[in-house]
Amino acid sequence: MDAVDRAFEAVPRKGFLPRLARSRAGHDGPILIGHGQTNSQPRTVADMLRLLDVQPGQRVLDVGSGSGWTTALLAHLTGPEGTVLGVELEADLARWGAQNVAALGVPWARVREALPGVLGDPYDAPWDRILVSAEADSLPPSLVDQLADPGRLVIPVAGTMTLVVRADGTTSTSHHGRYRFVPLRQPRADR
Template sequence: MDGSDRVREALEAVPRAGFLPRGARSRALDDVPILIGHGQTSSQPSTVSDMLRLLDVRHGHRVLDIGSGSGWTTALLAYLTGPAGEVLGLELEPSLAQWGAANLADTRMPWATIREPVPGVLGDPEHAPWDRILVSAGAEVLPRTLVDQLTPDGVLVIPVQGRMTRVALEAGRPRTTEHGTYRFVPLR
């Protein structure tokens, strides 16, 4: 099964509805961002699909999910890594981190967790290196600190100045490509 089929399978296995506020669940299949509180949104499914395909998550990977929000992307990543993997979701807004963790717990994928980040620290360098890092917030410049948290063949997917950017390390050297224009909340 190729990466596109695996992403499609993950999107079917982990429905967005379970990660939306009750009043918004009827719109889960709409291909639009949906407000989840605190100025945050659940990204539209086509955007999430694009990002997951670029990330190319494999079974057993260690994945960092920055801006996990409702927990949907963290759960999708956990599905893709399988129980041999590890997924850590970081969410800056405390109440969203708690809600996302509760949503994630309902999926029964204990190899994935969500917590608040260490104040003033981008990513989780203490537990690096990561095979994959997904960032669901827009950066003004590519954060070198995240690239430094990757394994020698790791991949980072992050919107930078509105352009979906993929950084793939090849023998420890970054190769950066851009993949379309997207809108995200700012990375803080």
């Protein structure tokens, strides 16, 4: 069992779904959580986390954290030596996600509402890892700018899972299959 499988075992999806959807927690598909957002398909989340390759003690940014499930999974991967910040554009989801993550008793992880007109969190950058759970039309330069060196960013771009790796002052991009996500709403300067 790898680190991602252990995280899934430690952080069951059920607690991050609306009460009426919890019976579907084992369904390997996206589940609506309100405001046009979804709790992503578990297989897709696992693929993204494996690409992200989170290590204990890292600083991780979770963009589009929704119900807080991915933030909680990331917290398990970083362990208490790490820091995980989930940002969510929808205020109601951000509050719910914050409550869900707080209930786990992992003080090194939290969810907050995204700042207006700001993609990610450039103020606390650089981040060792950035996970984006919404689809961008093109790779957002502001998120790449928030990446540490070394660092990894996983984001669906125009239907393709994209991995951005920064190492030794060089940034490279690779593509890892086709996926569907809700659209990423970006500030104007990033479009």
